[in-house]
Amino acid sequence: MKPIPDSITLVMRSYNEAWAIEDTLKAVFSQDYAGEIELIVIDSGSTDGSHEIIQSYQPKEFIILEPGSYVPGKVLNQGFQLASHEWVVFLNSDATPKDDQWLQQLLQAAVNTPKLGAAFSRQVARDDCEAVFAHDYDRCFGPKRESDQWEHFFSMVSCVAQKSVWQQYPLREDLQYAEDDEWTRRMKEAGYATRLVVESVVIHSHNYTPEQSYKRAKGDAIAVAQAGNVPSMSLTWFAGVFLPTLKDSIKDFQYCLQRHRLREVPHAFRVRYQQRRGRIDGYKEGLRNG
Template structure:
């Protein structure tokens, strides 16, 4: 087993997440890791007091973007460029390490993976997470996760990659969504591996409204289509929206029944419908642009 690096760079993206960033930074400082952590924070113009919290942790680089200028690929590439270390960890400011082993477990798995593209952490939802989204985290990261059967799955929320590999495969800067999906697909096509490290755990979740769910799903699907990665699926309303939304909702019903949260079933269906509608609309728009 290879030793973990004695120096890493941690790049954190933030925007109006003062409610979480203190806990996240504190958890980073309390990791069972004796090496040096170079902290780089790139903030998208927060106005909620985040800047004062960040400065208290004395980052090596603290960059504040002009409001409205955030482009994920540009920010991620900037983080890589600024990093003084070979191993670069990315951690969202609202993704709080669940224990003191988060970083060590992530690094241990990464250094012992030949031809690593990127390794990423397991995510667990916060206590206030609505059932439909908690179910998604279970499907993606749970002990019986569906993601193991998916053609591709990756999340940039908490991950590690090598700067030397990034130099060969920089992240696209023309995508507003799903840039991490396209990036890791490209690396996998070149023979690099992406790895889910279930022992490395962060707490992270969002409660989106149905309208926000539509916007998010459409943005992801649009980016996927622009990258030429549209899966084989029906683009019709009955087969591409209604039928999958119903199938998703049946799974949600079983989850809610098991968790004793049946009062959230109707909300789950509204979210699933908007997600499926957004996905189809995004695919269509992205394919027509091409």
């Protein structure tokens, strides 16, 4: 078994997450890891006191973007460029390591994966996560996760990659969504591996309104279509929206029933319907304008 690196760069993206960033940074620098952690923070113009918290941890680089100028691929590429070390860890400011083994487990899996593209952590939902979204985290990262059967699955929320590999495969800067999906698909096509490290865990989740869910699903689908990765599926309302919404809602009902959260079923249905609508509309728009 190869030893873990004795120095890493940690790149953190932040925006108005003072409510979480103190806990996240404290957890980062309390890890069971004896090596050097070089901290780089790229902030999208926070106005909630985040800057003072970040500065107290003395980052090597602290970049504040102009409001409205955030482009994910561009920011991620900038993080890689600024990194002094070969191994670069990306961690969202609201993704708090669950314990002091998060980093060590992530690095151990990464260095011992042949021809690694990127390794990423398991995510568990926060206590205030609404049932429909907690169910999604369970489907993606839980012990009986559906993601094992998916064609491709990756999340940049908490991950590690090598700078030398990135130099061959930088992220696209023309996508506003799903840039990490496109990036890792491209690396996989070149023979690089992506790996979910279930022993490395961060606490991370978001709640969205049905309208926000539509916008996010549409944005992701546009980006997927622009990258040429639309799955083989019907784009009609009945086959692409109604039937998948019905199937998702049945699973949500079972999830809520088991956890005594049945009052959240109507909200879950509204979210699922808007997610499916957004996905179909996004695929169509992306294909038209791709």
